Amino acid sequence: MSKAQKIQFQIDAHIVDSQCANDICTLVLQAPEIARTAVSGQFIMVATGDEKSHDPLLRRPFSISQCANGTIGLVYKVVGRGTKLLSKMTAGQKVNLVGPLGKGFKLHSQKKHYLVGGGMGIAPLPFLAATLREKFPDDPIAVLLGARNRDELICLDDFEEIDNITVACATDDGSVGYHGLVPDLLPGKINGTVYCCGPWPMMKAVAAISRQRGAACQVSLETMMACGMGACVGCAIQGVDFIENGYLHVCKDGPIFEAEKIWL
Numbered sequence: 038m039s040k041a042q043k044i045q046f047q048i049d050a051h052i053v054d055s056q057c058a059n060d061i062c063t064l065v066l067q068a069p070e071i072a073r074t075a076v077s078g079q080f081i082m083v084a085t086g087d088e089k090s091h092d093p094l095l096r097r098p099f100s101i102s103q104c105a106n107g108t109i110g111l112v113y114k115v116v117g118r119g120t121k122l123l124s125k126m127t128a129g130q131k132v133n134l135v136g137p138l139g140k141g142f143k144l145h146s147q148k149k150h151y152l153v154g155g156g157m158g159i160a161p162l163p164f165l166a167a168t169l170r171e172k173f174p175d176d177p178i179a180v181l182l183g184a185r186n187r188d189e190l191i192c193l194d195d196f197e198e199i200d201n202i203t204v205a206c207a208t209d210d211g212s213v214g215y216h217g218l219v220p221d222l223l224p225g226k227i228n229g230t231v232y233c234c235g236p237w238p239m240m241k242a243v244a245a246i247s248r249q250r251g252a253a254c255q256v257s258l259e260t261m262m263a264c265g266m267g268a269c270v271g272c273a274i275q276g277v278d279f280i281e282n283g284y285l286h287v288c289k290d291g292p293i294f295e296a297e298k299i300w301l
């Protein structure tokens with residue numbers, strides 16, 4: 038683990054911008070300490086209630102979607118009480134954060150990088166794409182995105198700002214791009230590494246295709262978390278060597294894993 042990944046902060050971050058449409062929200066936070074040390078694939082734990090309240094008691098985990106100029110960006114969907122409260126906050130208010138947490142993506146120069154995202158699993162990929170472009174200016178990047186419909190295809194504008202990148206979309210209802218599932222967009226020959234985040238069945242399918250075509254695949258797992266630091270063991274999962282080595286914990290062993298450690 039790098040030095041950056043070991044550094045964690047608890048801070049009161051000011052909201053720079055907060056916008057919601059169709060229950061999908063973007064939140065930009067002034068958090069220079071976290072922005073300075075975060076790596077793509079890491080996440081933060083957010084207290085979603087009013088700054089003077091401890092209700093809800095438990096924080097919510099969010100992938101870091103953007104990281105630049107002392108700010109971090111989050112993209113999330115309103116699915117419960119915590120995210121509903123967060124969606125009502127406005128610029129100038131403060132939220133308490135803990136992060137950056139977890140292990141990020143392992144990055145190496147490749148003939149091509151394939152970023153595959155499904156639904157809200159698209160959220161961490163703009164930060165990854167920007168990091169890849171900064172580290173490897175000449176490596177081509179292919180972004181493959183899937184969602185149920187046009188309204189749930191998130192972060193498209195973020196990818197358009199990155200050079201030497203192609204974006205292809207798949208939607209369940211055919212409203213944008215390919216009418217079908219995002220794993221179908223993977224090419225017959227994969228010349229590089231696949232990075233994937235989304236629903237577990239989708240990631241498992243992408244991992245299987247990558248393995249069949251001889252490509253390395255990293256997956257970003259999403260689970261329910263209470264602490265984000267390994268204390269509550271609420272995010273325990275079984276990897277392929279569960280019998281020998283026991284449970285993996287998404288918050289501290291991940292959230293980024295080599296797919297072969299999760300599925301055979």
